[in-house]
Amino acid sequence: MTHSFNRREFMSAASGMAAVSLLPDFSFLSSHLGAVGMPVAVLGCGKRGRQILDELATLPAVEVIAIADVDSGRIKGGKRRAPQAKSYSGHLELLAAAKKDPSLGPNAWFVATPTHTHRAVLEALLPYGSPIFLEAPLAHTLEDARAIVKMVEESGVPVHVGFEQRTNPLFVRARAIIRSGGIRDMIGISAHWHDKTSWRASSPDPAREKARNWKLNPLLAAGLSGEVCSHDFDIMCWLTRKRPTRVMASGATRLHRDGRSTPDTVQLSFNWKNGIRFDHEATLANSFGGNYIDIFGTHGTVRLSDGQAWLFKEDDAATLGWEVYATREQVQNDNGIILRADATKLAKQGKLNESSKMQDSLLRYALKGFLGMVVDAGANPCTVVDAYPATAMGILGSQAIQGDGVLALEADNFAASL
Amino acid sequence: MRTRFELVLAGKRLEHLRAAGEEAIAEIQATELQLSRFLPQSEVSRLNRQSSSAEPIALKLSSRLQKVLRVCRAVQSESGGAFSPMTQQRFDLGGVGKGVALDRAAEALQDAGVESAFLHGGASSVLAWGSDYSTGKPWRVTLPQACGASVELNGSMFCPAALGVSSPSGQENPHIIDPRTGDFVITQHCAVVRAVSATLADAWATALVVDQSFADCSNETTIPFVWKICS
Structure with missing residues (x-):
């Protein structure tokens, strides 16, 4: 007797299950691209590149035709996720192949190479012309970040920078509430990022360890401030569009304590002229609490945490119209209004009381934003100009840590072009 | 997977081993994010949801999930349906999840050049290669005391040795369903399977609890064991 799961069995599976409306909908890919699909290339097969490959592997009508990494050891992990893709020893080899045979060239690039290589990689890719998904931050120095902004602006090629909160539906909702006065006047932001890991990359070849561990080299990366905190700094930049002064x-x-010169624990406090402060604490030495961000206002606080968001109102705050439909839950000592993306739609479906957790990964939403821009004429969720201020904050924060601990910030620091 | 994974890695470069271990743990976490039917964002959940859609849509499965399903399908076929990746008409890869996670963790460790390692998930899925650093001999797993037997896992870096154990479930807490009948399996048999991959070992261990007729041999001690060696 043999058993197998056939299509009928498959199609009848879970017939009683309800669709979850919060999931990013990628059906536009099939409708726009049809059976032909869109060939894409992923540059960099390290941890982030592999995550991107994992997500792309399940997207309809997107075909990873090429992967590239200068580190041949990384290619193995990439090939496991995209066995049909042709592998190259870097973007230059791939570009040369595409020049000889255009069928080998992609219609979109995903750049997940080390931050300090972004400038050189973009210099090579932009003349090719296809849209680019560039991992955040833009660069590890202000000089490189400005050069990237300049060359992208001049090229006219759409480049989406992966500051993921901009495509996080919960944060889009929270931002709308904050900008419409839901917490009234902002007092400040407090961000917390704890993840107990060494931040090291392994290598069977000791000679390659240094290159793989670029994040631990202060000459090649802006440490936790640049690589981690900048993602949260971007929230502030997106919310206020004002620049800090100190x-x-x-x-x-x-x-x-393994010989690294990059701290594993940092505290940063940015000040704005109007008295607003952004405190960020990040550590690789403890994992309690994970990652969360509190945005404090005179009438309430918004907390974003691990795919969930709440609004905590002050007692004297006026009632917001939509509150009556909202569900509440106790978070530590406070009663929070659960923020949901698509709340109106969920209410109509009678699902407002279902899980308040975000239904998919931030990366998947970011990919939807990028691919929507590429194939569906959507807006660019985060341009290089958008990404510059948070990148600059990360770099300047790192400079303060490496230096005297205090840095006065000039308007020039945040000028994407001088 | 609501279980504890432990990795014992042997080698001289401590920082390198820690980094390799973290990459392996990241693979285990990524496996859960892909295979769990309890996480709405997992690929398996997406698959189950799409399968219930009123309007048929094209499905694209990742090559990694396809690989898992191929192994499941092979064991399903060879075991006469005693193992199935589906429960109550939904994809449910809980029977092989720990094994898949260990196999992927092993790939990450082997990419990192770790020459000797012993990994387990929940003490029921085991994968090892190289030798026990404390004895210099192959890694050895002692099965529950009632049996007293031990199994040598003499795998190599390029061909690890896996062990899958599926424990007996009493009437109080049955947890394995016979896919052929849909009933919970009540058995006193403990299934032990040696295989070249932890996915295969887990799948066969589950199948053997359901149907002992596929065992290579049995050991009738206080806890009856059935054994199978898969190549």
Whole structure:
């Protein structure tokens, strides 16, 4: 007797299950691209590149035709996720092949190479002309970040920078509430990022360890401030569009005393002229609490945490119209109004009380934003100009940590072009 | 997967081993994010949801999930349906999840050049290669005391040795369903399977609890064991 799951069995599976409307809908890909599909290439097969490959592997009508990495050891992990893709020893080899045979060239690029290589990679890719998904931050120095902004602007090629909160439906909702006065006047932001990992990359070849561990080299990366905190800084930049005037910062190595010169624990405090402050604490020495962000206002606080968001109102805050439909839950000592993307739609479907957690990964939403821009004429969710201020904050924060701990910030620091 | 995974890695470069271990753990976490039917964002959940859609749509499965389903399908066929990747008409890869996670963790460790490792998930799925750093001999797993037997896992870096154990479930807490009948399996048999991959070992261990007739041999001690060696 043999058993197998056939299509009928498959189609009848879970017939009683309800569709979850919060999931990013990629059906536009099939309707626009049809059976032909869109060939794409992923540059960089490290941890982030592999995550991108995992997501692309399940998207309809997107075909990873090429992967590239200068580190041949990384290619193996990429090939496991995209076995049909042709592999190259870097973007230059891939570009040369595409020049000889255009069928080998992609219609979109995903750049997940180390931050310090972004400038050189973009220099090579932009003349090719296809849209680019560039991992955040833009660069590890202000000089490189400005050069990237300049060359992208001059090329006219759409480049989406992967500051993911901009495509996070929960944050889009929270931002709308904040901008419409839901917490009234902003007091400040507090961000917390704890992840107990060494931040090291392994290598069977000791000679390659240094290159793979570029994040631990202060000459090649802006440390936790640049690589991690900048994602949260972008929230502030997106919310207020105002630039800070001062940063106080400190860093220490509390756990990973393995010869690294990049601190494993940092605290940064950015000040704005109007008294608003952004405090960020990040550590690789402890994992409690994970990642969350509190945005404080005189009438309430918004917390974004691990795919969930709440609004905590002050007692004297006026009632917001939509509140009556909202569900509440206790979060520590406070009663929070659960923020949901698509709340109106869910209410109509009678699903407002279903899971308040975001239904998909931030990366998947970011990919939807990028692919929507590429094939569906959607707006660019985060241009290089948008990404510049948060990138600059990350770099300047790192400079403060490496230097005297305090840095006065000039308007020029945040000018994407000088 | 609501279980504890442990990795024992042997080698001289401590920082390198820690980094390799973290990459392996990341693979285990990614496997859960892909295979769990309880997480709405998992590929398996997407598959189950799309399968219930009123309007048929094209499905694209990742090559990694296809690979898992191919192994499941092979064991399903060879075991006469005693193992199935579906429960109550939904894809449910809980029977092989730990094994898949271990196989992928092993790939990450082997990419990192770790020459000797012992990994387990929930003490029922085991994968090892190289030798026990404390004895210099192959890794050895002792089965529950009632049996007293131990299994040597003499795998190599390029061909690890896996062990899958599916424990007996009493009447109080049955947890394995016979896919052929839909009934919970009540058995006193503990299934032990040696295989070249933890996915295969897990799948066959589940199948053997359901149907002992596929066992290579049995060991009738206090806890009856059935054994199978898969190549």
